[in-house]
Amino acid sequence: MSLEWIISIVENNWQMFLRGAYYTLLISIISTIIGALIGFFIGIMHTIKVRKKGVKYYSLKIINFILTCYVEFFRGTPMIVQAMVVFFGLDMAFGIDMHFITAGILVVSLNTGAYMAEIVRGGIVSIDKGQYEAASAIGMNHFQIMLNVVLPQVARNVLPATGNQLIMNIKDTAVLNVIGVTELFFQTKSIAGNNFRYFESFFVACVMYFIMTFTASRILLYVERRLDGPDAYQKEQKEAI
Amino acid sequence: MAVIKIEHLSKSFGRNQVLKDVNFQVEKGEVVCLIGSSGSGKSTLLRCINLLEMPSGGQIIYKGENILDEKHNIQEYRTHLGMVFQQFNLFNNHNVLNNCTVGQVKVLKRSKAEAEKIALKYLHIVGMDQYVNAKPRQLSGGQKQRVAIARALSMNPDVMLFDEPTSALDPEMVGEVLKVMRQLADGGNTMLIVTHEMEFAKEVADRVVFMDKGVIVEEGPPSQVLINPQHERTKEFLKRTLK
Numbered sequence: 001m002s003l004e005w006i007i008s009i010v011e012n013n014w015q016m017f018l019r020g021a022y023y024t025l026l027i028s029i030i031s032t033i034i035g036a037l038i039g040f041f042i043g044i045m046h047t048i049k050v051r052k053k054g055v056k057y058y059s060l061k062i063i064n065f066i067l068t069c070y071v072e073f074f075r076g077t078p079m080i081v082q083a084m085v086v087f088f089g090l091d092m093a094f095g096i097d098m099h100f101i102t103a104g105i106l107v108v109s110l111n112t113g114a115y116m117a118e119i120v121r122g123g124i125v126s127i128d129k130g131q132y133e134a135a136s137a138i139g140m141n142h143f144q145i146m147l148n149v150v151l152p153q154v155a156r157n158v159l160p161a162t163g164n165q166l167i168m169n170i171k172d173t174a175v176l177n178v179i180g181v182t183e184l185f186f187q188t189k190s191i192a193g194n195n196f197r198y199f200e201s202f203f204v205a206c207v208m209y210f211i212m213t214f215t216a217s218r219i220l221l222y223v224e225r226r227l228d229g230p231d232a233y234q235k236e237q238k239e240a241i
Numbered sequence: 242m243a244v245i246k247i248e249h250l251s252k253s254f255g256r257n258q259v260l261k262d263v264n265f266q267v268e269k270g271e272v273v274c275l276i277g278s279s280g281s282g283k284s285t286l287l288r289c290i291n292l293l294e295m296p297s298g299g300q301i302i303y304k305g306e307n308i309l310d311e312k313h314n315i316q317e318y319r320t321h322l323g324m325v326f327q328q329f330n331l332f333n334n335h336n337v338l339n340n341c342t343v344g345q346v347k348v349l350k351r352s353k354a355e356a357e358k359i360a361l362k363y364l365h366i367v368g369m370d371q372y373v374n375a376k377p378r379q380l381s382g383g384q385k386q387r388v389a390i391a392r393a394l395s396m397n398p399d400v401m402l403f404d405e406p407t408s409a410l411d412p413e414m415v416g417e418v419l420k421v422m423r424q425l426a427d428g429g430n431t432m433l434i435v436t437h438e439m440e441f442a443k444e445v446a447d448r449v450v451f452m453d454k455g456v457i458v459e460e461g462p463p464s465q466v467l468i469n470p471q472h473e474r475t476k477e478f479l480k481r482t483l484k
Binding site: 128130131133134135136137138139140141144148149152153156229230231232233235 | 291316317318319320322323324326328329330331332335343347348349371372375376378380389392393396
């Protein structure tokens with residue numbers, strides 16, 4: 001009977017499952033944060049406007065070309081292949097011997113960054129021109145406008161997409177088992193390899209993945225609502241002065 | 242003495258020349274209303290004054306200096322002009338109070354406490370001091386515009402520029418904004434207002450400037466320009482708007 005097997009698998013291996021889930025969460029959360037930062041950096045670089053002349057313009061063009069190459073490469077190749085290339089390739093070519101967790105975080109971050117770059121660029125472009133104008137009109141420079149007015153709004157607007165990335169990362173870290181990262185899929189494979197109960201073991205993993213992604217999406221929804229506040233405003237009862 | 246003096250100002254968007262050799266000045270304490278049909282260049286003139294649009298030619302003299310000179314600090318100059326937009330343009334990520342303090346703190350380098358004191362003073366004047374913690378999306382159009390006016394005033398500008406401040410408002414809310422503006426005019430503020438509110442212009446303006454096709458056609462006290470216009474084009478425009 002499967003149910004008994006499931007219970008016994010959980011009882012005997014819960015520590016391994018939890019350790020796997022821990023690495024899955026660790027890698028996906030850190031990578032989503034780093035990826036979002038990469039995305040913000042590229043998004044900002046792509047939306048800087050400078051006059052079409054001089055060193056500034058051409059160096060920006062070159063940097064943006066390199067960044068675009070990066071984005072296209074990481075969006076256009078499977079993460080499982082990237083993981084192999086980064087982990088084994090860097091070791092063979094340059095003698096860089098990375099810990100597999102570091103390699104895992106690197107691959108997932110670069111992947112997330114490639115997707116977030118376009119999301120952030122879209123977020124910046126979609127901010128109403130009036131916001132820039134009003135900030136310019138009170139004497140802010142470009143840097144101040146971005147920092148105090150535009151980017152906070154972009155951050156709010158790209159929050160749902162970032163949450164989406166986090167959920168995708170929680171699931172996609174499973175491919176890192178090919179480079180030996182002991183995340184949830186890897187652990188489950190080991191457990192199933194010992195007891196030969198593949199369905200029951202992976203069923204447990206399945207439930208655990210779902211709990212993680214579902215919790216993440218609920219937390220993000222809550223954060224979004226908190227940030228937005230209520231639609232109507234209660235007047236201050238006492239005089240403010 | 243003129244606060245801002247404009248000499249031979251021109252502005253083109255591509256081949257389309259929107260302003261042609263405009264000469265014009267605003268005296269201290271004066272309330273000037275710019276009127277004219279859509280596309281006459283009045284909003285462009287206002288936006289050229291605080292350099293949201295870069296003029297194609299001419300001079301803008303502020304405190305005896307041409308601010309179009311390369312060496313002039315545009316950001317510093319802009320702090321002396323308060324701008325109120327048709328679409329309010331409150332910072333969506335800040336609450337009412339921060340909308341009025343962020344510029345003071347970041348640009349004028351005032352302390353947070355001082356900035357808040359000044360902001361509250363102006364929010365009180367526009368009647369929005371009970372909404373300090375509200376976000377812009379929680380406010381009505383008229384309330385947003387009043388906060389926008391307080392935000393501009395908080396920078397203690399020499400001149401207030403209004404770009405059709407009531408054009409995006411419901412008829413009901415126009416009154417509350419005009420009331421605030423009337424109060425400011427009575428308080429001796431220097432104001433340059435682009436408006437379609439002829440009655441308001443008649444009451445409040447010291448001088449009315451009528452623009453058409455990028456040039457100033459006629460200017461003078463409202464009793465002259467609005468009631469007894471000399472120019473054919475002005476008569477035609479007023480006949481159509483006042484009916």
